[in-house]
Amino acid sequence: MYNIWILTVQHLGLTLAGVGLAILIGVPIGYLITGNRWVAQLVMGFTDMMQTIPALALLALLMLWMGLGDTPLVVALLMYSLLPIVRNSYVGIMGIDGALIEAAKGMGMTRWQLLRMVQLPIALPVIMSGVRVATVTAIGIAAIGVLIGAGGLGAPIWRGMQQMNTAMILSGAVPAALLAVASDAGLSKLEQAITPRGFRNIASQNT
Amino acid sequence: MVIFKAVSKHYNGHIAVKNLNLNVKEGEFVTLIGPSGCGKTTTLKMVNRLVEPTEGDILINGRNIRDTDPVALRRQIGYVIQQIGLFPHMTVEENITVVPTLLEWPATKRRARGHELLDMAGMDPVIYANRYPSELSGGQQQRIGVLRALAADPPLILMDEPFGALDPISREVLQDELKSLQKRLHKTIIFVTHDMDEALKLADRVVVMREGEVIQEATPEELLRKPADDFVASFVGKSRRNDSKLLIVEQVMQPNPVTVLPSVGLAQCLTLMKRKRVDTVLVVDEEGVLIGGVSIETLDREHQRAYRIGEIADHNLVTVLNSTPAKDAFDLMVGDQLKYLPVVDEHRHLRGLVTRTSMVNAMASVVWGDEND
Numbered sequence: 001m002y003n004i005w006i007l008t009v010q011h012l013g014l015t016l017a018g019v020g021l022a023i024l025i026g027v028p029i030g031y032l033i034t035g036n037r038w039v040a041q042l043v044m045g046f047t048d049m050m051q052t053i054p055a056l057a058l059l060a061l062l063m064l065w066m067g068l069g070d071t072p073l074v075v076a077l078l079m080y081s082l083l084p085i086v087r088n089s090y091v092g093i094m095g096i097d098g099a100l101i102e103a104a105k106g107m108g109m110t111r112w113q114l115l116r117m118v119q120l121p122i123a124l125p126v127i128m129s130g131v132r133v134a135t136v137t138a139i140g141i142a143a144i145g146v147l148i149g150a151g152g153l154g155a156p157i158w159r160g161m162q163q164m165n166t167a168m169i170l171s172g173a174v175p176a177a178l179l180a181v182a183s184d185a186g187l188s189k190l191e192q193a194i195t196p197r198g199f200r201n202i203a204s205q206n207t
Numbered sequence: 208m209v210i211f212k213a214v215s216k217h218y219n220g221h222i223a224v225k226n227l228n229l230n231v232k233e234g235e236f237v238t239l240i241g242p243s244g245c246g247k248t249t250t251l252k253m254v255n256r257l258v259e260p261t262e263g264d265i266l267i268n269g270r271n272i273r274d275t276d277p278v279a280l281r282r283q284i285g286y287v288i289q290q291i292g293l294f295p296h297m298t299v300e301e302n303i304t305v306v307p308t309l310l311e312w313p314a315t316k317r318r319a320r321g322h323e324l325l326d327m328a329g330m331d332p333v334i335y336a337n338r339y340p341s342e343l344s345g346g347q348q349q350r351i352g353v354l355r356a357l358a359a360d361p362p363l364i365l366m367d368e369p370f371g372a373l374d375p376i377s378r379e380v381l382q383d384e385l386k387s388l389q390k391r392l393h394k395t396i397i398f399v400t401h402d403m404d405e406a407l408k409l410a411d412r413v414v415v416m417r418e419g420e421v422i423q424e425a426t427p428e429e430l431l432r433k434p435a436d437d438f439v440a441s442f443v444g445k446s447r448r449n450d451s452k453l454l455i456v457e458q459v460m461q462p463n464p465v466t467v468l469p470s471v472g473l474a475q476c477l478t479l480m481k482r483k484r485v486d487t488v489l490v491v492d493e494e495g496v497l498i499g500g501v502s503i504e505t506l507d508r509e510h511q512r513a514y515r516i517g518e519i520a521d522h523n524l525v526t527v528l529n530s531t532p533a534k535d536a537f538d539l540m541v542g543d544q545l546k547y548l549p550v551v552d553e554h555r556h557l558r559g560l561v562t563r564t565s566m567v568n569a570m571a572s573v574v575w576g577d578e579n580d
């Protein structure tokens with residue numbers, strides 16, 4: 001019998017590792033490509049393409065390269081999460097009113113201060129919604145990680161399918177589904193919480 | 208304090224500013240004015256190096272700004288951008304104290320400064336310090352935009368149409384505040400506008416630009432008296448037409464003074480005066496011919512003795528004809544210390560009344576332009 005609690009924690013851990021790495025890599029990429037339209041198109045085209053590779057195929061390729069275990073799964077999750085995170089970082093930063101950037105520069109902010117004090121806080125809600133999409137997707141993909149020897153809730157689902165054991169399938173599928181729903185709700189709460197009060201008013205004024 | 212030496216700015220072939228020479232003195236209020244696209248914003252941005260000149264040099268306090276680090280330079284120059292540009296995720300206080308934050312002032316000093324500035328602008332810090340820009344009116348936002356430029360007490364402030372999007376009344380109020388503030392704090396201000404009334408009202412010196420070039424550079428007085436060419440003349444035209452030398456009494460008088468018939472009783476007249484809030488009424492007959500005037504003092508003195516207004520009216524009023532130049536009427540009022548001056552036509556029909564208030568309004572419209580024009 002599987003210990004569902006341990007598998008759930010594993011599942012979550014793998015997802016967080018993949019999405020976490022995607023944030024660490026994707027947000028800086030999203031920021032850096034704001035400097036050049038052409039590069040931005042190229043990079044986003046590339047992340048777009050990665051998303052179109054079927055998950056199973058990508059996992060198989062990564063397994064050939066990195067062997068069995070958790071590592072190829074985390075890398076796959078990272079690659080799938082990159083698109084929404086890079087795209088939303090880019091869009092969030094590019095969408096900032098040029099007047100704010102000019103005011104910030106005009107008052108003597110360095111590039112770094114501009115990023116930290118103006119661009120990131122204003123783009124944060126948009127970036128967070130990319131993170132939310134990435135997380136929900138990653139929880140789903142992590143379930144097939146079992147095929148390349150990774151941990152998580154995929155194991156009871158897969159074994160249950162082989163043995164035609166409905167109870168075993170459900171013991172993995174239900175927690176996985178709950179995990180996805182809960183993260184979606186939790187992250188959307190967080191998204192609201194980090195949206196500055198000043199924005200919420202603008203939003204309500206515009207509607 | 209700021210010297211432009213043969214400064215030009217080209218945008219791939221297009222000339223935004225052409226051979227600009229300008230010397231802004233310390234404590235001076237200079238306005239740049241001209242039609243849209245004539246290079247005002249570009250000129251301003253070259254001072255804080257948001258835009259680099261294609262040719263020429265700009266000196267601040269004798270030092271070429273090319274030799275100053277742009278970030279350090281900008282922290283010493285107040286800047287109000289054309290679109291206000293308050294940071295929506297920061298509170299009013301945080302917005303005002305951005306430059307002090309960049310300069311790493313301690314938190315308590317920053318806060319004190321923020322509150323001091325809010326007080327100065329007549330906005331109670333208790334109410335406004337922790338609000339967000341979206342929770343302010345347009346006029347309040349523009350005030351914060353100006354306060355933000357003042358926060359680190361820079362000697363030089365660049366303002367790009369800071370009152371652009373305001374209704375005439377708030378605009379007027381903020382202009383008055385800014386002017387008194389500038390006098391009090393002895394700031395050097397370069398102020399962009401395309402509103403001639405605003406330029407004339409605020410400036411020590413007005414610089415008129417067109418298509419990247421300076422057409423005229425003069426005090427408001429000189430500009431009104433001697434516009435350099437037809438372009439400038441048409442620009443100041445509206446204000447010029449109201450020159451007090453050219454106005455006649457008819458244009459400055461108050462057209463509907465309070466009048467009574469001579470047969471009206473004293474008490475009735477008093478009630479009328481109270482209702483209309485005046486201290487003098489003019490007495491006219493049924494044809495509208497002026498007979499005299501009664502002041503509240505006379506009424507008070509004579510109310511025991513007389514019953515009808517006609518009995519106590521002063522028949523020796525000084526009057527003017529409606530075609531008299533306004534200036535002569537004003538001279539007469541000042542010279543004879545008159546409180547008011549009835550205006551009549553050739554047949555002594557009452558046309559209106561010139562008071563000290565009409566005098567003030569007329570003179571104000573000459574200096575600042577006439578809103579009702």
Ligand SMILES: Nc1ncnc2c1ncn2[C@@H]1O[C@H](COP(=O)(O)OP(=O)(O)OP(=O)(O)O)[C@@H](O)[C@H]1O
Nearest residue numbers: 218221222223242243244245246247248249250401
């Ligand atoms: N970054 C830019 N690239 C190309 N052309 C520019 C740029 N900035 C300004 N220009 C051009 O330079 C000219 C002067 O622009 P500027 O913004 O200084 O005008 P302005 O006098 O401030 O106008 P307004 O009253 O509309 O604000 C305009 O023709 C404008 O199109």
Ligand SMILES: [Mg+2]
Nearest residue numbers: 247248249289
């Ligand atoms: Mg402009």
